[in-house]
Amino acid sequence: MERYDDSRLSEFRQLRQGIRQSKEHMVVGIDIAKDRHRAFFGTPTGRTLLRKVVFENTKEGFEKLLFHTDILMRQHALRKVVFGMEPTADYHKPLGEYLTGMDHMVVLVAGGAVRRNRELIDGRWDKNDTKDAANIADLVCQGKCLFYDHPSPEIRELRMLLSLKRRLKKEEHSLTVRIRNHLIAQYFPELDPYYTCGEGPAVVRWCIDPKEVSTLSLQEFSRMVSSRNGGEKQGRRLREIHAVAASSIGCRVTPSVSYEAGLLVDAVRKTKEMVRQTDARIASVCSSFPGYPCLMSIPGFGPDISAKVLGALGDPRRFDNHRQVLKLAGLDLSGDSVTPHTILSNTPSFFSRSLV
Known part of the structure; x- marks a missing residue:
């Protein structure tokens, strides 16, 4: 560095x-x-x-x-x-x-x-x-x-990667919300409690139409949406989804709905993969910072929080005292005498939320 x-x-x-x-x-x-x-x-x-x-x-x-x-x-x-x-x-x-x-x-x-x-x-x-x-x-x-x-090129690269990760996570969340609030809520409402489970996206990808699910046997449905044996808990969830499909109140599904469901689920999967690749790149960049192992040793500080703190602080030698770090974090240094319960300033940074 x-x-x-x-x-x-x-x-x-x-x-x-x-x-x-x-x-x-x-x-x-x-x-x-x-x-x-x-x-x-x-x-x-x-x-x-x-x-x-x-x-x-x-x-x-x-x-x-x-x-x-x-x-x-x-x-x-x-x-x-x-x-x-x-x-x-x-x-x-x-x-x-x-x-x-x-x-x-x-x-x-x-x-x-x-x-x-x-x-x-x-x-x-x-x-x-x-x-x-x-x-x-x-x-x-x-x-x-x-x-x-x-800052140094290493700090700028880390900040760029952290910004990229934030955008990717935001995109992932946006796609997930559209799947749940648009597709599932309209065409298969009974599926929503199961979406966060491992087989939830696969059901949306291949069986968004509950009427189609009801025409399949349980074994056919299980093979279509699951590529591995998830044990008794997965089997129980698949049986429950298969059972509620017959009495679903969802709207009629057209071919364009199935097409959109496939695109959105594939987009979520690709975005998650990009997030994983970005995390690996961030970890590689952070390994060049001598303070990274020290941050990782703090209880509650994992790779994600440690990288964000490094990106926000930059080079710690630019600070004269700890109060400047607290001010950067958004902590209200003058609030103790007037409003003792005030912790953050009116516009806290992401760094401050991570620390607090």
Whole structure:
């Protein structure tokens, strides 16, 4: 693993403390979009240097931004520059990585702060405000900005895999809900209590029509939906499903229903396989972190929770004390004196829910 470079973090902390009185900084507020970004150039003292520069989300566009930055710094005898951005999906990441790769200071401003500051400036609340770049620069000048964390490649890979797993699990849940709330509830309601059992998806895949189940013998039905001998418990479940099929209240099943059932069950199976492969990849990446065995030794911390904690913390050397970790987790540090029962902040992160 790469060693953590804390020089950017130290520079950011100094920036927040002294940006308001600085006469050597130029602040560039950037309104991020998908194709074209807008930049505002000003100083912490409130002076406007250039109201708007529109540049493409390409390398040529990034070079255009730096060209204007260099020209203005020379014209106004400014020695330092800080770029502020509001995180917008993933559109800001190429620009952020480009600027940090050029050793420029990059900070983020929270979307909620941008919205509230816009109302304080001129009473506007339109999300598509063309003055957002100036609004972002104003927040940076006030020191109301966040550190742009650019972790090591291992941390970024782990976070990407964790994000992929969350999307896959969400897709799996969405497919399962559609099977139970759309297909089973409409065509075979009596099957729902058995769906979570091993043979439940197979019944949906091959025998979503209860009338078809009732025409089969128990032995034929069992061979169709089960490829292994699950013992007495499985046999009892199959007998119960076969028995209730004859008196099912489900709607009439058409060929398109059977087609959809097959597609959805196959999609769930493929998604689960992708989740298993992603888990194996996550475990392989986590094995390179020296702190991973320590996390695994904590009672209640398995591979999943340990990987999420590693992804959320990144390099622990960027924290000065344990209170910063608690704040990252979403714990309300000031709630003990006022609301002693408050544990989490209003917007707890997934990391905080995992820890608590």
